[in-house]
Amino acid sequence: xLLTSAELVWLLAGVAKGDQAAxxxxxxxxxxxxxxxxxxxxxxxxxxxxxxxxxxxxIWTSAAQFxxxxxxxxxxxxxxARNRAIDIVRKKSEISIEEEPEAMEVAGESPDPMAKRAMTxxxxxxxxxxGKLESERQRMILLAYYHxxxxxxxxxxxxxxxxxxxxxxxRSLIEIRECIGS
Amino acid sequence: MIHDEDQDALAAExxxxxxxxxxxxxxxxxxxxxxxxxxxxxQWERRLGDLHAMVDPIEPPQTTWDKIKARISQxxxxxxxRLPEVPPPPPAPEPAPSxxxxxxxxxxxxxNRWRAATASIGALAAALMVFVALxxxxxxxxxxxxxxxxxxxxxxxxxxxxxxxxxxxxxxDTATRTMTVRRVSAGIEPGYSYELWMVSPRLGxxxxxxxxxxxxxxxxxxxxxxxxxxINTATYAVSLEPEGGSKTGAPTGPVLWTGKLVEATP
Numbered sequence: 001x002l003l004t005s006a007e008l009v010w011l012l013a014g015v016a017k018g019d020q021a022a023x024x025x026x027x028x029x030x031x032x033x034x035x036x037x038x039x040x041x042x043x044x045x046x047x048x049x050x051x052x053x054x055x056x057x058x059i060w061t062s063a064a065q066f067x068x069x070x071x072x073x074x075x076x077x078x079x080x081a082r083n084r085a086i087d088i089v090r091k092k093s094e095i096s097i098e099e100e101p102e103a104m105e106v107a108g109e110s111p112d113p114m115a116k117r118a119m120t121x122x123x124x125x126x127x128x129x130x131g132k133l134e135s136e137r138q139r140m141i142l143l144a145y146y147h148x149x150x151x152x153x154x155x156x157x158x159x160x161x162x163x164x165x166x167x168x169x170x171r172s173l174i175e176i177r178e179c180i181g182s
Numbered sequence: 183m184i185h186d187e188d189q190d191a192l193a194a195e196x197x198x199x200x201x202x203x204x205x206x207x208x209x210x211x212x213x214x215x216x217x218x219x220x221x222x223x224x225q226w227e228r229r230l231g232d233l234h235a236m237v238d239p240i241e242p243p244q245t246t247w248d249k250i251k252a253r254i255s256q257x258x259x260x261x262x263x264r265l266p267e268v269p270p271p272p273p274a275p276e277p278a279p280s281x282x283x284x285x286x287x288x289x290x291x292x293x294n295r296w297r298a299a300t301a302s303i304g305a306l307a308a309a310l311m312v313f314v315a316l317x318x319x320x321x322x323x324x325x326x327x328x329x330x331x332x333x334x335x336x337x338x339x340x341x342x343x344x345x346x347x348x349x350x351x352x353x354x355d356t357a358t359r360t361m362t363v364r365r366v367s368a369g370i371e372p373g374y375s376y377e378l379w380m381v382s383p384r385l386g387x388x389x390x391x392x393x394x395x396x397x398x399x400x401x402x403x404x405x406x407x408x409x410x411x412x413i414n415t416a417t418y419a420v421s422l423e424p425e426g427g428s429k430t431g432a433p434t435g436p437v438l439w440t441g442k443l444v445e446a447t448p
Contacts, residue, residue, distance in 0.1 A: 023254070027247060032239030039240055041199075049246050056250045061257055070224055075231035079197075082234075086199040087206060123232035127351070131340030131441060138444040142338075144200050145233050151200050173194035174187070180229055 003029045008073035009066075016064040023060060030077055037078055038085040041148035047088060055081040086148045129179035137172045140165065193222035197230055337443035339418050349439045350394065352378070352418050359405040359413070363394050368420075368439070370396050377423045379433055380408070382416035393427050394420065417442050 003011070008029065014022025034055060039048040058080050066076050130138055136158055143149045143157065151169065155162040195201050196209045213220045341350040349368040354361045363378060376394040389408075394400050405413055419440040421433040428434045 020254075024247075027250065031246070032241050033234065033237070035242040035246075036237045036240040037234055040237060045243070049243060049249075052242055052246050053249050053253060057253050057257060060254045071228055071231065074234070075227060078234040079227045079231060082199065087203075090201075090203045090206060119235065120232055123235050126229070126232055127340055128342060131342055135442040135444055141198070142233075142444060144198050145230065146237065148199050150202065154200070169195055169198070169200055170191045173191065173198065177190070177194070177229065 005072050005074070009068050012059075012063045012066050012073050015060060016066070023056075026059070027056060030074065033074065034077060034081045038081050040146055041082065041085040041089055047092075048085075051081060051084045051088060054084050058084075082148070089148050090150060125180060126176075129176045132179060133172050133175060137168055140168060141172055141176075144169070189219055190222055193219065194226050196223060197226035337414065339441035339443045341418060341420055341439035341441040350420060352441065352443070354405065354413060354443060356410060356413070358403070359408075360401065360403050361391070361405055363400040365394065365398050365400075368394075371422065373425055374435070375423050375425050375427050376420050376438075377427045377433070379419045379421060379437075380412075380416045381419055382412050384412050385416075387431075388419070388433055390428065390431065391418075393423075414443055 008026065011022045011026040011029070015026055031052070035048060035052055038051045038055075039045065042048045042051065055077070059077060066073065071079075130141055133141065140154050140158060143154060149157070151162050151165045154160075154169075155165045158165065160168075192201075192205075192209060192212075196206065201209060209223075213223055337354040337356065339352040339354075341352060349365075351364040352361060353364070368376065378391040378394055379388040380391055381388045391405070392400075392402060417440055419433070419437045421428070421437045422435040423433070424435070
């Protein structure tokens with residue numbers, strides 16, 4: 001149940017004033033989206049649960065820093081959650097090399113096809129620009145964004161040296177920036 | 183311009199998430215001390231941020247909310263930090279062409295930070311070589327998270343002629359071998375039909391996957407008879423055909439849009 005951007009901005013303004021009811025509504029409106037994003041990256045419910053807690057504590061304490069002129073509320077919230085998830089997944093893969101990710105529980109995953117989601121003009125343009133990249137580089141960008149894969153993981157997956165991945169990432173992102181034109 | 187391409191690339195990779203832990207920590211430090219760099223990161227979040235729209239929502243456990251509620255009761259509410267009516271200050275303006283001494287010092291500090299970053303990246307190279315060797319010769323020795331995964335993938339192809347005009351989005355669910363074609367910008371041509379083709383060296387000639395309906399979505403289990411490898415590697419194309427589709431079994435009209443599947447799996 002994702003509310004409109006304007007409703008989320010209004011709820012965030014309430015949260016910034018310490019309004020707990022607004023915070024609860026904000027959580028209800030965005031929890032499934034944020035959990036979907038972080039679980040896809042972390043692939044473990046215990047870690048995803050921890051990241052959700054940290055994300056919403058951060059939203060609670062820094063809602064006043066959200067600026068609707070700079071980003072949409074959901075993009076801002078997703079960025080907080082993704083950043084936290086990626087920080088953890090990067091450290092995890094370094095520290096505990098024998099750790100197996102739990103099998104991901106996908107029962108709660110909604111079955112609606114991706115193609116049927118609301119598509120903003122910006123998303124359409126972004127997809128167009130990613131689509132312009134060579135197909136291996138498209139995969140690289142999407143795997144990095146959605147799964148939070150590191151350069152090393154991408155190197156294994158795409159069967160390329162890490163240095164090649166580094167170069168590809170840099171060039172692809174510059175191409176996307178130039179294609180979007182802002 | 184003080185924020186050069188290297189900094190923009192760093193901001194971009196930070197947002198995409200591909201930096202290693204050291205680089206991420208350095209980047210986060212840079213964000214907190216350098217408003218100009220923070221603005222670059224913010225721009226990248228705006229550029230890439232909409233990708234989340236393609237992620238399936240998943241309900242978190244009920245207990246998550248209880249834990250969050252318990253935790254926020256112990257932290258100061260946001261109001262004590264800053265009032266929402268006061269927008270954050272705009273990013274720091276570009277320095278004047280002849281900066282005062284203070285900024286020169288700041289710039290030197292920044293250079294030192296970058297030297298430090300470069301040194302640490304160099305130090306990591308050895309570790310990466312070990313990693314790559316491990317990946318190549320004993321993939322099973324890799325931690326689970328680093329092993330290449332074979333998820334029940336959802337694949338997407340953007341069928342387009344130029345980058346700003348994706349005409350169709352083709353989504354393939356590999357589990358059910360169902361495809362969904364979403365009409366994005368292609369108009370409806372009276373007296374003509376759009377026909378979707380699968381082109382692969384494995385198949386010889388292009389195979390029709392049927393007409394694209396005039397609705398926004400066309401969903402079909404058309405791919406059941408093809409093996410996954412062919413599905414994954416084929417080029418998909420849409421041609422403009424006489425109403426009802428090609429009579430010859432091969433594309434007869436102009437091929438207007440093409441694209442290949444990539445793994446999106448959101």
